[in-house]
Amino acid sequence: MPLPLAPIAATALRMGAVAVVVYAIRSLREPLHRDQRAEDAMDELGEGLAFRRDAEQVNGGARLKRTIRVGESGPGVEIDASALGRVRFRRV
Structure with a gap:
């Protein structure tokens, strides 16, 4: 049974174009x-x-620090997400 290459080729060309861009x-x-x-x-x-x-302003900060492991002592990933923000109001 022959393999239809036209749909596969069109998808490959589309993915290749996206990769080049x-x-x-x-x-x-x-x-x-x-x-x-x-x-x-x-x-x-x-x-x-x-x-x-x-x-004159409101400052804020947030931090989340977690360690995720596979199993009790398996390999893990530490996630450290932090954000700083400021909102300032002035009369003009």
């Missing part, structure tokens, strides 16, 4: 730099959610 966009983009001050600020955040309010 993704590669072109990725190569044109400049690499991002890592700001060490921001990294240090996120490392100093405490676990949980915190807000602080001043007269």
Whole structure:
């Protein structure tokens, strides 16, 4: 029984075109730099959610740090997600 190559070829061409577009966009983009001050600020955040309010602005921060393992002592992944935010109100 012959294998129908036309549907497979069309799908392969479509996936190849998407791969070429993704590669072109990725190569044109400049690499991002890592700001060490921001990294240090996120490392100093405490676990949980915190807000602080001043007269002109509200600051907030959140951090979630978890370790997920396969089995009791199996391989694992540590997830460390943190966010900083600020909302400022001014009369103009």
